[in-house]
Amino acid sequence: MxxxxxxxxxxxxxxxxxxxxxxxxxxxxxxxxxxxxxxxxxxxxxxxxxxxxxxxxxxxxxxxxxxxxxxxxxxxxxxxxxxxxxxxxxxxxxxxxxxxxxxxxxxxxxxxxxxxxxxxxxxxxxxxxxxxxxxxxxxxxxxxxxxxxxxxxxxxxxxxxxxxxxxxxxxxxxxIATNILGVLVSIIVGNYISKKILKPIGQITDAAQKITINDLDERIVSEGPSDELRELATTFNNMIDRLQESIEKQKAFVSDASHELRTPISVIQGYIDLLDRWGKSNQEVLDESIEAIKAETINMKKLLEQLLFLARSDREQDGFEKVEFQLDALTTEVYRETELIDDHHAVILKNNDKVKINGDEQLIKQLLRIIMDNSIKYTESGGKISIDSRAVDDFVEITITDTGIGIAKEDLNNIFDRFYRADKSRNRESGGTGLGLSIAKWIVDSHLGEIEVESKLNQGTKIIIKLPTC
Structure with missing residues (x-):
């Protein structure tokens, strides 16, 4: 039974x-x-x-x-x-x-x-x-x-x-004959209608079977009336678009990370070979190699920390705790520490309105440090860096301006991309990884804010950050 x-x-x-x-x-x-x-x-x-x-x-x-x-x-x-x-x-x-x-x-x-x-x-x-x-x-x-x-x-x-x-x-x-004929007709018509209705689902099934991790170009042709099945096909296509974009970004991330790590490893390997040949008997070569290896190790550590941060941010979109805190106090803190570590530029705090925001204080501090660090790197000695924080309606507008080398117009749309460098050779000399502004953009987006960049080559850069206030 x-x-x-x-x-x-x-x-x-x-x-x-x-x-x-x-x-x-x-x-x-x-x-x-x-x-x-x-x-x-x-x-x-x-x-x-x-x-x-x-x-x-x-x-x-x-x-x-x-x-x-x-x-x-x-x-x-x-x-x-x-x-x-x-x-x-x-x-x-x-x-x-x-x-x-x-x-x-x-x-x-x-x-x-x-x-x-x-x-x-x-x-x-x-x-x-x-x-x-x-x-x-x-x-x-x-x-x-x-x-x-x-x-x-x-x-x-x-x-x-x-x-x-x-x-x-x-x-x-x-x-009775009409009923029998009607049943037969209903079976034929029902079979035709059901197949026609389920055709988009069959197309989705065929497309899903053709899609692999190495081939995400297959899409469903959305035809017919704007009904639930067409919406399903559109949703499926949008899902594949997002998946393809995510995988392409992941591939680019892995490729760029590998490339960035290859250079310092090659430099360290070169100095190790130099030490192996002449370092034992030549003090000057020994000192130069040690300093170079230390510098590259610091760069690698910084790069790995940023890579880990981005990996965590991709995985945990809401993994930080938001609390109310005084932004003006944090701005003053970042301004003072910049003055202490940088004696080659004139750092100015123009305005600092008293305002509270709801967010992760450590992330906002990291955001300001990234922008200030970039200004220090790309502003010649003797230049000026200013911070201006003003409350505007329901937002606080933080403007950081420098008199540095600026950014070319064709590079402005890409500066928030991971590993993007407007000037690769000069960026490497300054110890940049191409990840700082990507992290800054993620922090701003996570706090429902906006970030804009205004810059001209050899005329300095202005970065405007808008964050919602309490």
């Missing part, structure tokens, strides 16, 4: 969605057409029967009125009453003697049965008496008693239902 249940579950799971939709469509359509057929059949039958009843009652009433007027009961009664409906009429006197009969084939029905009530009689069809099956002629009739001048008459109006029953039997056969 359990195995049969499992087989049934497996069968249900293995049915394709298109077939399920087809079956559902066919069942719903079949039920609908069956309900319509039943309503049509029994509704037509009921309405037809009600019409016959009205006609019988009307004729019976007309004949009764005719008799009450004292007119003769004879064969002229039909013409006198202008009866055009195909009814059987019999009139008896109170002794049961037949006074009038308009049809020789009218069935025999007791004239006193069910007086005043519409009734149906069933008469065995004589030609089929000897057959095993029984066939009956159904007749609807109305017996009415009429009294005129102390004389009683019995009026019987009847109508055989054989022809009507035959019509409804044919109608039933037609409706």
């Amino acid at each position: 359990l195995s049969r249940i499992n087989e049934l579950k497996f069968w249900k799971k293995s049915i394709p969605i298109s077939l399920k939709l087809t079956l559902i469509y066919a069942v719903v359509f079949s039920i609908a057409i069956m309900v319509i057929s039943v309503i049509t059949f029994y509704g037509s039958r009921y309405l037809g029967f009600q019409r016959i009843k009205r006609d019988i009652i009307t004729i019976s009433q007309e004949v009764s009125d005719y008799i009450k007027e004292g007119k003769a009961v004879n064969k002229d009664i039909f013409e006198a009453l202008n009866i055009r409906r195909p009814m059987d009429l019999k009139i008896y006197n109170e002794d049961g003697y037949l006074l009038f009969k308009n049809s020789p084939h009218s069935p025999h029905i007791d004239m006193k049965s069910n007086l005043g009530q519409i009734s149906i009689s069933e008469e065995r069809d004589k030609p089929w008496e000897d057959k095993k099956k029984k066939f009956f002629k159904r007749t609807i009739y109305l017996n009415t008693k009429v009294t005129y001048q102390q004389q009683s008459f019995y009026v019987q109006v009847s109508l055989p239902l054989v022809g009507r029953d035959d019509i409804f039997n044919i109608l039933m056969i037609v409706l």
Whole structure:
């Protein structure tokens, strides 16, 4: 028993969605057409029967009125009453003697049965008496008693239902055939519609099967009306676009990181070889090599720290804790430490509005240090570096300006890209990695702020940071 249940579950799971939709469509359509057929059949039958009843009652009433007027009961009664409906009429006197009969084939029905009530009689069809099956002629009739001048008459109006029953039997056969044909058509149409509806899903499946880590160029063609399936195809394409962009960035990151690490390692390897050859006997070579190796080690450490920071930032978008703190106090702290470590430039704090922001204090401090460090690196000795912090509406605007070498116009759009350097040779000499501004941009974005750069070559640089205040 359990195995049969499992087989049934497996069968249900293995049915394709298109077939399920087809079956559902066919069942719903079949039920609908069956309900319509039943309503049509029994509704037509009921309405037809009600019409016959009205006609019988009307004729019976007309004949009764005719008799009450004292007119003769004879064969002229039909013409006198202008009866055009195909009814059987019999009139008896109170002794049961037949006074009038308009049809020789009218069935025999007791004239006193069910007086005043519409009734149906069933008469065995004589030609089929000897057959095993029984066939009956159904007749609807109305017996009415009429009294005129102390004389009683019995009026019987009847109508055989054989022809009507035959019509409804044919109608039933037609409706059954229509239902069967409708089911077949619903299966065919349902199969076509389900496949057409599920076509975008099939395209998504085919595209997904073709996509690999090395080939993300496959896309789904979004055609047809703007419905849920087209939205699904568009969403799938957008997802692949983001995935492709992420993988390309990852590849570029790994490639650039490898390239950046290769240079200091090569320098260290070169000085180690130099030490191996002449360092043991030449103090000058020994000192130079040690200093160079120390410098490259510091650069490598800085690079690795920045790489780890970016890796964590990519993985943990909301991994830092935001608290309220005084930005003006932090700005003053960064300004003072810059003055202490840099005696080659004039560092000026122009304005420092008292303002609170909600964020990670250490990250904001790192942001300001990155910008100040860049200004120190790319501003010649004797140049000026200024900090200006002002509250503007719901934001605080921090502007750091220097009189340094500036940035070329064609490089401005790329300076926030990882490992991008406007001047690679000069950047390496200054100890830059090309990651500082990328980190700064990430910190600003994480605090729902904005960062802009205005610069001209040999005319200095202005960096504007906007952060929301509390």
